[in-house]
Amino acid sequence: MKDLLSLILLSYQSEERLKDTTLKTVDYLRKENIQFELIIIDDGSKDRSFEIALALENEIDEVRAYQLSKNFTSPYVQFAGLTLAKGNCIQMMPDDMQKPLDVIVKMYRKWQEGAKIVISHHEVRNDGKINDFFSKSYYKLMNRFSDIKYPPGGANGFSADREVVDLINKNISPRNTSPILEALRLGYDPVFISYTRPSASHQSRWTLKKKLKLAMDNFFSSSNFPIKFITTIGFLTFFFSLVIIIAIVLAKFFGENKLFGFPVQGWATIIVLVSFFNGLVLFSLGIVAEYIWRIFEEVKHRPGYIIKKKENEKQ
Numbered sequence: 001m002k003d004l005l006s007l008i009l010l011s012y013q014s015e016e017r018l019k020d021t022t023l024k025t026v027d028y029l030r031k032e033n034i035q036f037e038l039i040i041i042d043d044g045s046k047d048r049s050f051e052i053a054l055a056l057e058n059e060i061d062e063v064r065a066y067q068l069s070k071n072f073t074s075p076y077v078q079f080a081g082l083t084l085a086k087g088n089c090i091q092m093m094p095d096d097m098q099k100p101l102d103v104i105v106k107m108y109r110k111w112q113e114g115a116k117i118v119i120s121h122h123e124v125r126n127d128g129k130i131n132d133f134f135s136k137s138y139y140k141l142m143n144r145f146s147d148i149k150y151p152p153g154g155a156n157g158f159s160a161d162r163e164v165v166d167l168i169n170k171n172i173s174p175r176n177t178s179p180i181l182e183a184l185r186l187g188y189d190p191v192f193i194s195y196t197r198p199s200a201s202h203q204s205r206w207t208l209k210k211k212l213k214l215a216m217d218n219f220f221s222s223s224n225f226p227i228k229f230i231t232t233i234g235f236l237t238f239f240f241s242l243v244i245i246i247a248i249v250l251a252k253f254f255g256e257n258k259l260f261g262f263p264v265q266g267w268a269t270i271i272v273l274v275s276f277f278n279g280l281v282l283f284s285l286g287i288v289a290e291y292i293w294r295i296f297e298e299v300k301h302r303p304g305y306i307i308k309k310k311e312n313e314k315q
Contacts, residue, residue, distance in 0.1 A: 005029070005036040005108055006090045008081030010074055011053060012043040014095040018052050021095055026060055028101040034108060038063045041081050041307075044071035054310075069306040075214065076305040079174035084307070088162040092179075099157055103195045107159040115191040117183050118159040121151040123194045138215055146223035148184050151192045155180055164188060174304030176217040176294050220294060226287045237280060244273070 007025070011018055022038065029036050040063060042050040053065035068080060078092055089111045093099050099120065107118040139154040158180045160168075172182045184190060220226070 001035050002088060003035055003112065004087035004089070005034055006081075006085035006087030007036055007038050007104065008078065008085065008090065008092050009038060009040045009095060010043065010077050010081075010092060011040050011045065011049050011095045012071065012074075012077075013045050013047055013049060015045075015048040015052055017097075018049055018095055019056065021097055022056050022060070022063065024097070025093070025101060026062060029105075032105055034105070036062055037085075037087060039081055039084055040065045041077050041084070042067040043073070043077045044068050066310070067308045069308055072305045073214070075178040075217075076174055078179045079168075080305045080307055082160075082165050082179060083169055085165065089159060090162070090165050091159045092157050098197050100195060103193065106193055107157075110191050110193065111159055111161060115159075116161040116164055116188040117186075117190040118193060119151060119155045119180070119184075119190045120157040120159075120193050120195060121155050122197050142219060142223075145225040146219060148181055148218075150184075151194070155184075156197075158183055158190075173298060175297055175302075177221045178214065178218060181218050181221070216290070217294075220290050227291070230284045230287055233280065234284070237277070241277075 007029075009022070009025070014021075018040070022040070025038060038060075040053040040056065042053055042065070044067070050065065050067045053063075053067075057063045057065040064084070066080070066084060068077065072080075081092065082090060089108055091104060091107060093104060103120055107120060110118045135154060139150045139152075143149055160179075160183055164183055164186060167186060168179060168182055
């Protein structure tokens with residue numbers, strides 16, 4: 001079907017809301033006369049989420065349910081969904097309805113008009129002053145120092161054409177990156193849609209640890225600025241060291257052991273310089289290690305995610 005929408009529902013510990021979200025989504029898309037498949041992917045939940053998803057699959061023709069072997073986190077669920085999708089327009093949606101269904105339809109209509117990539121983002125962020133500050137700072141950092149350009153406040157979802165999805169599935173490793181970042185990197189001109197996110201009644205399962213890991217993965221996979229920064233700092237430090245060495249030698253031989261009028265005893269200068277350069281070296285090694293660790297993960301060729309097999313899979 002040419003206009004088939006593959007909607008990938010990201011499910012994790014969602015037994016209390018999965019059925020309601022699915023029924024509302026199916027009913028809304030049917031009323032909009034959209035041909036669709038709803039792919040529910042459970043991210044290794046420990047509750048009854050997948051059991052409920054299987055029941056929905058048996059009850060609703062458009063629903064397909066899958067489960068990952070463990071909790072891989074949202075980016076890997078999205079990559080898994082891209083490999084399972086059969087439609088020509090592919091979108092992601094959360095299980096808590098924080099992306100309104102009318103936004104999903106608007107993104108689909110933009111695709112029908114010819115947009116290869118459609119990015120959704122919040123008009124404003126209302127996650128608390130501290131979270132808002134770090135989110136805005138992170139996306140400013142990404143836009144300034146990486147080859148990816150996010151909309152204001154960052155992107156929180158995307159719609160992609162089959163052409164884009166095929167490129168991602170064929171050429172992009174899912175490890176230590178995210179589908180939306182890779183979609184933006186491909187060079188297609190994205191269309192942006194902003195919306196006001198509804199408030200959530202439940203606590204976010206997107207923990208600080210997961211946020212930090214994703215932020216670092218995205219930054220180091222899309223920016224060579226840290227490596228260039230090390231090179232620049234190394235050059236400046238080398239130049240600075242030469243100036244210091246020359247100044248100390250001149251003070252030793254022509255200044256009666258004084259530097260700019262201050263007596264040079266030796267031990268303080270040595271401690272300061274050794275501490276400074278050791279700290280600089282360790283900092284630089286830490287940045288290099290972040291890149292090397294990601295190379296190491298990549299060359300092991302371990303799967304980014306594992307989709308469990310199931311009996312009587314719907315065709």
